[in-house]
Amino acid sequence: MATAIANGATGPKLNHIGLPVVEYRGGKSTLCAGCGHNAISERIIDAMFEMGVQPERVMKMSGIGCSSKSPAYFMNRSHSFNSVHGRMPSVSTGAILANHTMTTIGVSGDGDTASIGMGQFVHLLRRNLPMIYIIEDNGVYGLTKGQFSATADLGSKLKTGVINDLPAIDTCALAIQLGATFVGRSFSGDKKQLLAMLKAAIAHKGTVMLDVISPCVTFNDHEGSTKSYKFMQENDEPINEIGFVASFDDIEVDYDSGQVYDVEMHDGSSLRLRKLLEDYDPTDKANAVRTLMESHASNEILTGVFYINTEQPTFIDLLNVVDEPLATLPESLTRPPKSALDALMANLR
Amino acid sequence: MATGDLALSQEQGAISAETRVINEFSINVATVNGSGSQSANSVLLKSIFGMGVPVSGKNLFPSNIAGLPTWYTIRASKGGYVARKRDPEILIALNPETARQDILDLPASGVAIYEENLNLKQYRDDVTCYPVPFDKITAAICPEAKLRKLVRNMVYVGVVAQLLAIDLGVVESGLRKQFAKKQKVFELNFSAVKAGFDYAQEKFTKNDPYFIERMNQTAGKIVVDGNAACGMGAVFAGVTVVAWYPITPSTSVVEATADLLKKFRVTPEGKATFAVVQAEDELAAIGMVLGAGWAGARSMTATSGPGISLMTEFSGLGYYAEIPGVIIDVQRTGPSTGMPTRTQQSDLLSVAFLSHGDTRHIVLLPGSVKECFELTYAAFDLAERLQTPVFVLSDLDLGMNNWMSDPFDYPTTPLDRGKVLTKEDLDRLGGFARYRDVDGDSIGWRTLPGTLHPKAAYFTRGSGHNDAAGYTEKPDEYVALMERLVRKFESARKLVPQPVIVKDGSSKIGFLAFGSTDFALRESLDQISKEHGQSVDYMRIRAYPFAHEIHDFVASHERVYVVEQNRDGQLASLLKLDLPAEQVVKLRSILHYNGLPVDARTITEEFATKEGL
Numbered sequence: 009m010a011t012a013i014a015n016g017a018t019g020p021k022l023n024h025i026g027l028p029v030v031e032y033r034g035g036k037s038t039l040c041a042g043c044g045h046n047a048i049s050e051r052i053i054d055a056m057f058e059m060g061v062q063p064e065r066v067m068k069m070s071g072i073g074c075s076s077k078s079p080a081y082f083m084n085r086s087h088s089f090n091s092v093h094g095r096m097p098s099v100s101t102g103a104i105l106a107n108h109t110m111t112t113i114g115v116s117g118d119g120d121t122a123s124i125g126m127g128q129f130v131h132l133l134r135r136n137l138p139m140i141y142i143i144e145d146n147g148v149y150g151l152t153k154g155q156f157s158a159t160a161d162l163g164s165k166l167k168t169g170v171i172n173d174l175p176a177i178d179t180c181a182l183a184i185q186l187g188a189t190f191v192g193r194s195f196s197g198d199k200k201q202l203l204a205m206l207k208a209a210i211a212h213k214g215t216v217m218l219d220v221i222s223p224c225v226t227f228n229d230h231e232g233s234t235k236s237y238k239f240m241q242e243n244d245e246p247i248n249e250i251g252f253v254a255s256f257d258d259i260e261v262d263y264d265s266g267q268v269y270d271v272e273m274h275d276g277s278s279l280r281l282r283k284l285l286e287d288y289d290p291t292d293k294a295n296a297v298r299t300l301m302e303s304h305a306s307n308e309i310l311t312g313v314f315y316i317n318t319e320q321p322t323f324i325d326l327l328n329v330v331d332e333p334l335a336t337l338p339e340s341l342t343r344p345p346k347s348a349l350d351a352l353m354a355n356l357r
Numbered sequence: 358m359a360t361g362d363l364a365l366s367q368e369q370g371a372i373s374a375e376t377r378v379i380n381e382f383s384i385n386v387a388t389v390n391g392s393g394s395q396s397a398n399s400v401l402l403k404s405i406f407g408m409g410v411p412v413s414g415k416n417l418f419p420s421n422i423a424g425l426p427t428w429y430t431i432r433a434s435k436g437g438y439v440a441r442k443r444d445p446e447i448l449i450a451l452n453p454e455t456a457r458q459d460i461l462d463l464p465a466s467g468v469a470i471y472e473e474n475l476n477l478k479q480y481r482d483d484v485t486c487y488p489v490p491f492d493k494i495t496a497a498i499c500p501e502a503k504l505r506k507l508v509r510n511m512v513y514v515g516v517v518a519q520l521l522a523i524d525l526g527v528v529e530s531g532l533r534k535q536f537a538k539k540q541k542v543f544e545l546n547f548s549a550v551k552a553g554f555d556y557a558q559e560k561f562t563k564n565d566p567y568f569i570e571r572m573n574q575t576a577g578k579i580v581v582d583g584n585a586a587c588g589m590g591a592v593f594a595g596v597t598v599v600a601w602y603p604i605t606p607s608t609s610v611v612e613a614t615a616d617l618l619k620k621f622r623v624t625p626e627g628k629a630t631f632a633v634v635q636a637e638d639e640l641a642a643i644g645m646v647l648g649a650g651w652a653g654a655r656s657m658t659a660t661s662g663p664g665i666s667l668m669t670e671f672s673g674l675g676y677y678a679e680i681p682g683v684i685i686d687v688q689r690t691g692p693s694t695g696m697p698t699r700t701q702q703s704d705l706l707s708v709a710f711l712s713h714g715d716t717r718h719i720v721l722l723p724g725s726v727k728e729c730f731e732l733t734y735a736a737f738d739l740a741e742r743l744q745t746p747v748f749v750l751s752d753l754d755l756g757m758n759n760w761m762s763d764p765f766d767y768p769t770t771p772l773d774r775g776k777v778l779t780k781e782d783l784d785r786l787g788g789f790a791r792y793r794d795v796d797g798d799s800i801g802w803r804t805l806p807g808t809l810h811p812k813a814a815y816f817t818r819g820s821g822h823n824d825a826a827g828y829t830e831k832p833d834e835y836v837a838l839m840e841r842l843v844r845k846f847e848s849a850r851k852l853v854p855q856p857v858i859v860k861d862g863s864s865k866i867g868f869l870a871f872g873s874t875d876f877a878l879r880e881s882l883d884q885i886s887k888e889h890g891q892s893v894d895y896m897r898i899r900a901y902p903f904a905h906e907i908h909d910f911v912a913s914h915e916r917v918y919v920v921e922q923n924r925d926g927q928l929a930s931l932l933k934l935d936l937p938a939e940q941v942v943k944l945r946s947i948l949h950y951n952g953l954p955v956d957a958r959t960i961t962e963e964f965a966t967k968e969g970l
Binding site: 339 | 579642765
């Protein structure tokens with residue numbers, strides 16, 4: 009990797025801020041062996057390491073569920089807030105308002121987002137809150153032992169034989185419609201795609217919504233499940249191939265072919281999306297939603313970056329707050345002087 | 358002022374000096390919601406205030422945008438009593454729908470001012486009637502028909518000013534203040550006042566005993582509502598993040614806060630040193646408050662009963678994970694939607710224990726607009742010092758009505774940002790354990806996200822955690838943490854606002870109360886003394902957990918009446934959980950919970966009955 013340099017002959021590789029990957033690791037996972045979530049944690053570690061993000065400049069947020077436990081399994085040097093079920097968006101909003109200089113990554117699940125958390129999720133999207141929101145999506149409730157979630161596909165079968173007779177909520181289509189400015193879907197088993205997507209996510213300014221299909225090996229990895237490793241391996245249809253070149257990488261990006269879509273990220277990084285689906289334009293909102301809706305009929309699970317908009321102001325931009333974190337502003341800036349109170353009192357006489 | 362004196366001299370034939378009732382009566386203005394009567398009521402109130410007479414106003418309004426009946430009562434009281442008076446003496450009847458009942462409710466020898474064609478005289482021959490052709494008067498001075506509805510109300514201000522002998526110059530300056538930057542609006546409204554004044558002067562012979570006479574009891578005082586006062590408290594506490602969802606009667610807390618923030622907290626570069634977010638619901642509002650508090654901001658929300666119910670789960674998280682935040686609950690009548698525009702003190706118990714599981718919250722209980730300012734301010738310091746959500750329990754009566762008050766004092770102490778470790782501290786210490794009681798005060802040290810030290814981070818969770826913030830299900834670690842939280846709560850008894858001893862003599866009987874009940878109770882104590890010759894003691898509680906002094910107060914009296922505005926005696930219940938068993942039997946309740954602010958007469962009568970007086 010161009011982003012990692014060798015530390016002498018024998019030492020571990022260091023990233024461009026001089027940290028080895030071990031400084032991005034977390035505690036030992038208590039999730040099931042083979043759980044897709046663990047692979048996602050690994051990719052987050054790789055992406056943060058390769059992007060050279062200072063771990064102390066990261067806030068890890070989550071709700072409740074298997075997915076929401078995972079912030080404990082990556083980046084121990086980052087503050088983390090495992091909140092209440094379905095409410096990670098509001099807690100993240102508050103934390104980001106308090107300190108918008110941080111990189112914020114939230115990990116949720118399909119139940120935490122698409123059922124109990126739907127109300128807060130849609131408003132987070134609408135605000136274009138600057139954070140990365142990952143749904144570790146396995147279509148099933150794990151901690152309560154295997155009930156369908158709202159992202160389970162129509163006709164998908166539980167281990168017990170129960171068939172899901174309600175349509176799935178497509179969180180990507182929803183996110184595009186409601187205002188997220190970077191929307192993608194990946195698969196926990198696709199290391200290369202997920203890593204590239206996460207690195208681009210780190211570079212993006214605005215709400216990044218990534219739906220990562222992450223099979224539940226215990227409750228939803230059997231024949232008849234549409235969120236199993238096997239089903240994903242057979243039906244994963246990438247719409248684009250993601251190439252990401254970080255701003256600090258000294259690599260020339262050539263803009264030649266009509267088959268690629270190049271996006272300049274706000275931090276100077278480049279995102280190159282090589283079109284696999286004919287003429288797919290990731291800045292066309294209506295087309296992105298239509299493409300996703302059409303795929304529902306064909307059993308294909310589209311993956312890739314569906315939508316990106318680097319121009320839209322974030323919630324922080326709209327609030328027009330000072331550059332410094334609100335949390336640590338000195339008293340001289342946050343408490344008006346006595347003359348201010350005196351004037352108010354005079355006005356009330 | 359000449360006009361007032363003139364009016365007075367004209368009436369002297371009808372009412373002798375001895376029978377006059379001066380500066381001690383109530384006015385009930387009955388109008389239709391949405392008719393713009395608020396400005397007129399406010400000008401009348403400020404005119405009486407401008408005459409130097411202690412005054413208070415209460416808006417008794419329906420949950421409705423426009424069309425339903427609404428009443429505004431203004432009480433002038435030379436004795437300084439500002440609670441609601443049960444039977445207002447003067448009626449201004451402008452709502453045809455309620456006019457009949459309104460005049461039937463007047464006490465004997467009351468006064469009725471009403472739209473002429475309502476012909477209310479037919480219902481009562483024992484009240485003084487002043488019929489006024491409001492529509493005709495309004496039409497004459499206001500050619501623009503669509504403005505008449507708004508201006509019409511100002512006519513009664515003029516009529517009342519003339520009848521009560523309120524100086525027209527005082528009304529004029531009150532009106533000028535009301536429409537500070539709108540000269541034309543002022544002129545139109547003043548012409549309506551003047552027209553009403555002139556009409557009354559020309560047509561009426563004063564036949565009632567009520568007069569306003571100049572006093573000097575309002576010099577240096579301010580008039581403000583409790584919600585605005587809470588907003589000021591928050592701003593002078595340096596609030597930086599406000600998240601809220603609109604709900605009556607708390608909405609104006611955030612509106613006031615936001616206005617002040619825009620006024621005082623924008624840098625010369627035009628950037629805000631604050632964020633105000635209208636959330637999608639109260640769950641999100643409290644979530645944002647805790648997220649911001651966790652990341653180090655001074656954060657706040659304001660809500661009322663239904664919002665408090667929605668904040669239940671997060672409140673437990675705030676308590677257990679020890680996250681600061683300020684929640685202002687402007688109480689209204691519950692349960693459920695209840696009567697949203699009526700007052701009550703019925704959230705105390707639910708707020709004190711808000712959450713599933715063993716939970717206790719710090720609850721501050723302001724009893725005046727000045728305390729709305731001071732206790733909101735104090736709530737921010739306490740929240741960060743004790744690392745926990747702090748609730749401020751106001752109510753609709755305190756929050757949405759105008760109260761006379763001494764001016765607020767600028768805080769004398771710097772902001773207390775609590776126990777936060779910096780990078781330099783961590784360099785020195787080499788690390789920390791988030792929930793370890795290293796100082797013996799049961800409060801751990803915390804770090805803020807963004808602290809550039811490899812050992813700064815910790816994992817915040819609502820699940821079982823040990824003193825190093827690690828996940829645990831070990832019985833002893835769980836119990837140790839829960840017991841530390843109890844010790845922390847115990848230590849808060851000394852840190853929270855202490856009770857106020859309003860009266861402590863040698864009586865065997867004591868009163869306990871909190872919040873807006875204070876106004877009526879103080880008046881009741883005087884009634885009890887005057888009418889029953891009893892001197893009783895009174896302590897006003899200002900916070901939960903209860904200070905030790907409250908235990909002492911109960912211990913030193915034979916009987917203690919707990920006066921509060923709810924059905925179930927919530928303060929009494931909370932006290933019973935706190936007091937030693939032998940003290941519990943001393944408590945008895947006087948309750949008022951019909952949605953109207955409690956009045957002194959009700960308390961006095963209930964006390965007399967219970968005491969067999």
